[in-house]
Amino acid sequence: MENQPAVRLRKIIHIDMDAFYASIEQRDNPEYKGKAIAVGGSPEGRGGVVATASYEARKFGVRSAMPSKTALQLCPDIIFVRPRFEVYKEVSGKIREIFHRYTDIIEPLSLDEAFLDVTEDKQNIGSAIEIATLIKQAIKDELDLTASAGVSVSKFVAKIASDMQKPDGLTFIGPSRIQSFMESLPVEKFFGVGKVTATKMKAMGLHTGADLKKLSEDELVKHFGKTGRFFYKIVRGQDDREVQPHRETKSVGAEDTFAYDLTTLEEMYTELDKLAVTVSKRLNHYTLKGRTITVKVKYSDFKIITRSQSFLHGVNDKDTIVMTAQQLLAAADMNNKKVRLLGISLSNFGEVIAREKRDPVQDQLKLF
Structure with missing residues (x-):
């Protein structure tokens, strides 16, 4: 009987930055080092939400998406830091540059995590474990931050593996395991x-x-x-999903939860104007135009409504976005309503694929 050709297994790395926002704040502000900090909204007023907590804060049970008031109860000495998203985006871009030294098959999931397919790497290193080690070391040496990595033959297993030895961990789960x-x-x-x-x-x-x-x-x-x-x-280890370097963007938007309820259209229009600026910038960054504008409203009783309007042609300019959003809100009968959150998003991009303007069978021992 003829020998069957060996199935070529992928080499997938999942990189996940450790407490990304909080680690950047501790790096840039020496007074925060070694202290429990939470990046996110202040607990004052109705209170905000924790975006990321440092590992010192996590020891007290503070977690992402937790109300800031709860975080303060768990850790009375916690320091709340307002997020600096432009800084986080800049650092994320530098991390992406490090990835590109080894592969262009990169699927970002957020600012602080991504999948990399290194089945064929640019430097012909051949070992995914070695590449992950080099990436982690470059992030530490050049950016003074730590990352955790998971290495396997599929996206699912690599992602789970990256969380197993945090912080600053590297976990390999080979085919036999x-x-x-x-x-x-x-x-x-x-x-x-x-x-x-x-x-x-x-x-x-x-x-x-x-x-x-x-x-x-x-x-x-x-x-x-x-x-x-x-x-x-x-559960049978069957995951043939490819790393997608250009995932189709379904929607681009922004939303904000307010410290106190908005009760007048004038207040709501002001906030919609701010959101429209953010959304327009994001659309232009990714060279996208959406044909559907959606406004999201969350009332003080947590009831959520959405209102949408579609156009024949795609839009991404701030003026069209804010004017449409205000019209949708006005038509939603906001009399005597208390609003705790507003959001604007654009969708229906057609065939356009999101892209950043700046981005243009082996031996088992050698497999990883």
Whole structure:
């Protein structure tokens, strides 16, 4: 019988910066080093939300997306720092430049994390583990920041691996370990499993990947809908998703939660004007024009409404965005309404792919 050709496995790295915003603030402000800080909104008034907490704050249970008031209760000495997103974007760009030394197949997920496909790397290093080590060292030497890396043959496993030894960690999960790794993984770690789904799974006696593996694909679809098919494949290590260097952007927007409720249209129009400036800048940065403008409103009772208007041609200028947003808001009957959040987003980009203006089978021992 003829030998079957070996399947060529991908070499995927997931890089995740450690407490990115907080680490930059501690780097740039020596008085914050070694202290519990939270980047985000102040706890005063109705209170903001924590965007990122330093590891010193995390020891007290402070986490991202936590109300700032709760963070202050958990850690009375915590220091709240207003975010400097322009600085974070600049640093993120420098990190991306480091990635490009080794590969151009980069899929950014946010300012502080990305997938890299180094199956064929620019420097012919050949080892994904070595490349991840070099990237981590360059980030530390050049930017005085730390990153954690996960290395594997698929995006899902690489992403989970990058979180296993934080901060400043590097975890490799090779092909021979994936089956056992997936079986031991708690259901909460699976993509698409939030608190509600996790509770439902545990009520069914499903606590780990091994438990999920006992169910057929039809059973998983019956209980969890289309996501059940994903669970069926991923628990068996089947993840053939490619790293996408130019992911299609579905929408571009901005929103803001206010310290105190807005009660007049004049106040709301002022805030919409600020949001329109931000959204227009983002659209122009990615050379995008959207044909649908959507306004999001969250009332003081947390009820959310959205209103949209579509155009025949794409727009990205601030004046059109703010005028349309104000018209949509005025038509929503805001009399006697208290508003805690406003947002503007543009979508329906057609075939345009988001792009930054600046961006233009092997031996098992050598596989990683």
